[in-house]
Amino acid sequence: ETGVTQTPRHLVMGMTNKKSLKCEQHLGHNAMYWYKQSAKKPLELMFVYNFKEQTENNSVPSRFSPECPNSSHLFLHLHTLQPEDSALYLCASSQALAGGGNEQFFGPGTRLTVL
């Protein structure tokens, strides 16, 4: 247990569906992240939030819409996805954003399959 939880753990959706991924951290951290890990590829950073404010959007398509209502919760809203969006979606948090001494703690991920 890392203190970062993600739900659901598995999700299968059609291309016309709308779904949301949820992440919650119980560590009192101020920064939260969404990563994507496709099969046989390295992790890709998608979005970064610091004190609820988005600080980075790594050229992510608009069919992925993040939301950070408070420092403990992070959502990723999904709509009209493509089969190539099937991947493991990982949430992470860290105490602070800047600085080399801030380790990120990851959740278990949501395995998404788009049919």
Added chain:
Amino acid sequence: DAKTTQPPSMDCAEGRAANLPCNHSTISGNEYVYWYRQIHSQGPQYIIHGLKNNETNEMASLIITEDRKSSTLILPHATLRDTAVYYCIVRVSYKLSFGAGTTVTVRA
């Protein structure tokens, strides 16, 4: 952030120490060395990090050479549950750049 080079794979006997090398010859003075691991289909797990000095925690030890151009992660007594992909990352910002890592297989 500086790039790192790791061997693609290595085997280790259960109960023995596993020494995982990492080269980071272009590291700059304020960049930290981080190690994470990822067990199949799970989220990456933070292991340890260091700047200049050697570090030890309940999971592992990190040995950084004096010129900081390379480092070694040591798992003192490898168990079957240590089988994973291990990533060596050099960073100063919040951005973690995960490469291919080293696939470590611990054998009974």
